[in-house]
Amino acid sequence: MSEAKGVGGIDPRATPGSAGAGERPPMGTVSRAGDGELYAPMPSKHMVINLGPSHPAMHGVTRAVVELNGEIIEEMKLDIGFLHRGFEKSCENVTWGQVFPYTDRLNYVSSIMNNVGFALAVEKLAKLEIPERARYLRVITSEIHRICDHLTLVGAMAMELGAMTVFLYGIEARDLLWDRLAELCGARLTSNYARIGGVARDMPEGWQEKTLKVLDRVVAIREEIGQLLNRNRIFIDRCLNTGKVSREDALELGFTGPCLRASGEPYDIRKAAPYLVYDRLDFDIPVGSNGDNFDRYLMRMEEMRQSDKIIRQCFEQMAPGEIIVQDFRYALPPKPLVYGTIEGVMAHFKLVMEGIKVPAGEVYSYTEAANGELGFYVVSDGGGRPYKLGLRAPGWPMLAALPVMTKGSLLSDLIPTFDSINMIGGEVEQ
């Protein structure tokens, strides 16, 4: 750490025990204005205030009715449904292949992870084995999107606590990754990449080298963000020991993903029930100890590091080959076949007009998305459309736990807590 980095440098004249002296402040105590012995309490009125849905800190789609005593939250009620777009119902009206754009818009910061989750569910039902290279490509793009998701979270969280620079850096890094994804699948944000039976296209020429370069740059930006935040007095004061969830509570409340691991439970679906090629990759599962907002932030930073490692390993391991199954009941035939042969035309026509015929049955398939377990419960009646589709959104249990997490804390602690659980409207409201 260089001396020149104002916030990051260790100041020998700083008060011992403060962040400036390079030590974390003592843990385990919630310090609040007014706890000191010299505090003269002002009589405070009991009041109910309404936060959101159009409040910048509530991400536009959540309404919180907060009962306050002074500045302490006594009770809180959440009102959601301001982004309900009928995801599950919409999916039943379109063919299996057309569900993908809807899944993109569930968690719009990491859309490929949703694509992959849905594709895996259908493949599980159809008992479809997908080609090696497609698996690697799915892992690579998913992990790129995991980094994007975490960068957005860290940036937005820091911005809402007043650190605009971090936000600008985070968005810059995310933009670089999005450029690569746009080269790969044509879209910046709603990148529709997975298909049933494989992926949409192969990597373009030189994409791997470019991506590796971008990853290096992202690492540099991430380090910079870490230096700006990790020992930042304001950030620490607002995050450390706020929004605390114990390991037992987290399990009880149904947490998954980084929020669960921040509380100390090392559960990650990529390790517990490996899918695609995760069992061949070497990566670690970070675990927190405190379960507070600061741990959830550190968790994201470490997960970005691990994702970076995964992508690099995939690039080394993957070999040229097919990217989608060569079974025309599931995948669209290549265009020369469509224009040149009658079988090609028929397969194309059938797939486009009627959709893939997925065998009748039901299945639950789950993957580790950026926020936790993303589960699809799919029911098929053998027709071209999903008969019923259920979604287990990763953000939902965390959002539902918000009233529990913030009870008794200051109103200002609500902001970092709400940010660090990474509530994404699209998936929570289905």
Added chain:
Amino acid sequence: MASELDGLPVIATRREEAEGFLQGLVSKSLGWARKYSLFTYPFVTACCGMEYMTMASARYDSDRFGAAMPRFSPRQADLLMVVGTVNCKQAPILQRIYEQMADPKWVMAFGVCASSGGFYDNYATVQGIDRIIPVDVYVPGCPPRPEQVLDGIMLLQKKIQNQSHKLIDRKPLPVIAGGPGR
């Protein structure tokens, strides 16, 4: 009913002409001032919000148009950017925010969801915000690229420049039928 008087040239006195000329000057300069000081209220609900973030930060930097200082209070904003899907539960809130904004105000629909309901053709989604509030500029795309939005901002600036602006506007305020509290 068209009367025969309609076809006749309007006779203007020199005083009216002078007044018109002055008003034109005032309108031009007000338009010029207003087009470079748009204060945005981002009404961000969904995916397009991610693209809004990109547009507002370093690479695309909408600030250089003098047009993107986000104001999270409707009373301090004059450009309402509706970013993302608006559903039936959200609609009255959007309407109220629009009503709370001070005149003169403009609205930009960011993305196809705000413009037309997008591909959410179902019971929950409002099929375009122009069903509840007036819209000046529509930016298509799902989500639109930041360049498209910047283009939209420039279109809006042109539109503002060419509008007629008055120092004192004695027109009655527009009222949206069936708005909240009515």
